[in-house]
Amino acid sequence: MAIQFLPIIKALAPYIAQVATSAVPAFTSKSEAAAKVDPLLAKQIQELQAAAVQNAESIHVLAEKMQQAIQQIEAAAQVANKQVAAYKTMLFVSFGLSIAAVSTCIYILTR
Secondary structure (H helix, E strand, O other): OHHHHHHHHHHHHHHHHHHHHHOOOHHHOOOOOOOOHHHHHHHHHHHHHHHHHHHHHHHHHHHHHHHHHHHHHHHHHHHHHHHHHHHHHHHHHHHHHHHHHHHHHHHHHHO
């Protein structure tokens, strides 16, 4: 199931960081006139903006970590593919030697 989502995650990982960095300026305060209306409201807005900035930074870090994990998974997959190829080669060699041994035994028994 996770293998089906790997290409999608791999395609989206670089863009998550870009979205996070572009979303940070959208949450900054625009003017001081809005802050003079209600101090409690202004404080709440500032807290929400700080939380949004922290979340965007966290998403950026998470996207970088995810991209590193995907690269490590790809490297491990390449190593596994090389091992599978080596095992296939050993299998065919052993199969060929087995056929040669059985043929030799049959030849000796019928002689």
